[in-house]
Amino acid sequence: MSTPSAKTVPTGGKSKTTASGKSTTTTSGKKVVNSHSNRLLNGDGLMRFSRGRMFHRRALYRIGKWKDQQAKLKADKTKKTAGSIQKKNKRAPALKKKPIGGDRNGKERLVRTKRFPRFYPTEERPKKFSVKRKKFGDHPRRFRSSLSPGTVVILVAGKHAGKRVVVVKHLSSGLLLVTGPYKLNGVKLSRVNQIYVIATSTKLDVSAGKFDAYDDKFFKRVRPAKKDAEKDIFDSKKEKPKLSEERTQAQRTVDTIVLTAIKANADSRVLRRYLKSRFQLWNGVLPHKLKF
CATH class of the missing domain: 2.30.30.30 (SH3 type barrels.)
Structure with a gap:
């Protein structure tokens, strides 16, 4: 057991106060359980939970872990490699200068390097989904062991x-x-x-x-070959296929x-x-x- 950071001594009344000054009982006398606060075990100043136990109850380890992750992400974003710099240099600019004729037109103007399409389709094209399942004809054929030839x-x-x-x-x-x-x-x-x-x-x-x-x-x-429906309209007899x-x-x-x-x-x-x-x-x- 480690020594508590802040001790509270109970008084004769129903309400108790924690280190933060918040009451652990309501006006009606109902006890409020707070998992982030420590409590006295007895009148000798011995606390119910140790410092390590309270570290886990307050979930301080999660805060520290989250801060480490954020710092790592920030470092990765600011980190520039030779490959990323080379790609950035190769990338074409979004706008380019274009000379404009006329005395009062400003001589040059900024235009987009890649123009937007003039017309858009009214309906989206249906996506073709590739099915990777095997056809029924490609499935392996298995026979019962009792059904051998003979x-x-x-x-x-x-x-x-x-x-x-x-x-x-x-x-x-x-x-x-x-x-x-x-x-x-x-x-x-x-x-x-x-x-x-x-x-x-x-x-x-x-x-x-x-x-x-x-x-x-x-x-x-x-x-058999298809017959003319108009000629054979009254011929209802069906010929049986011969072996x-x-x-x-x-x-x-x-x-x-x-x-x-x-x-x-x-x-x-x-x-x-x-x-x-x-x-x-x-x-x-x-x-x-x-x-x-």
Whole structure:
């Protein structure tokens, strides 16, 4: 404890006075707490807070810190380097003298070095904001580890919902290339999103087949030519797009490889029946307890 800077001795009344002369009690007898003033602990002249504690309570360290910062800023502003002086010398003056003809015109006049524009646009041009986000096509494609080529999966959406199909390969677009085969359950060679399939533990060996030619471009739809609306106003029939010979041949090639893999399996007869049947849920069957 350090000695106080100013001692106050309490009198018999309710009000107390501090070193600054301000009262710490109101007329009604209510005590006013002042964090910037020190108080006596007892009648022996011992103060409640030390000098160091009062330094922090009055936040004098902040004042000192602020003064140092202001002094540093002032020194930086007045400091002149060789580079700043050189830039200032290179800077063109705002006004320049221009000679004026005529006897009564003063011979020269001060004009602006850089003139203001004569016309201003009525509307501001819209700012073009650059988007640094990647396009959806540039996003990396990730597949579930259970959806490897040759895995038997269950479709849960679309017109073939409930049917079991075989995964042929992963496509760069993030889709799965699947087939029925068509001979067993009527599912053609098509692309399916992996969120619409349930992976099973059944797997076939289709590593012998080469499916590099079947990518997203191979399945791109060919749009028919637009017809004249005036001539065909009463023709309401829509022609179904026919499957190309290339797609038909691809279906045969892929199905041959998959059927060969099924035949090579130890339980080929059971596997054929498994692929032909639909997945269904009955009363009392809980899907979260099933093992696929």
